[in-house]
Amino acid sequence: MTPEGPAYQGRLLPYPEEEVVDQGLGFDLGTLHSRRRILGLLGGVGGMAALAA
Numbered sequence: 001m002t003p004e005g006p007a008y009q010g011r012l013l014p015y016p017e018e019e020v021v022d023q024g025l026g027f028d029l030g031t032l033h034s035r036r037r038i039l040g041l042l043g044g045v046g047g048m049a050a051l052a053a
Contacts, residue, residue, distance in 0.1 A: 009034075 006016045015023055
C-alpha cells in the first residue's frame with residue numbers, strides 16, 4: 001500500500017477495490033509491456049556475453 005493507494009509492482013491499481021487479476025486490459029497490457037522490456041534487456045545482455053566468449 002502506498003500513500004496514493006494500493007499498488008502492484010510499483011504501479012497504482014486502477015480499481016483498488018478489485019483483486020489484481022480483475023484490474024482490466026489496460027493494466028494487463030502495461031504489465032506485459034514491462035515484462036517484455038525486462039526480458040529484452042536480459043536477452044541483449046546474454047547475447048553480448050555469448051559474443052564476448
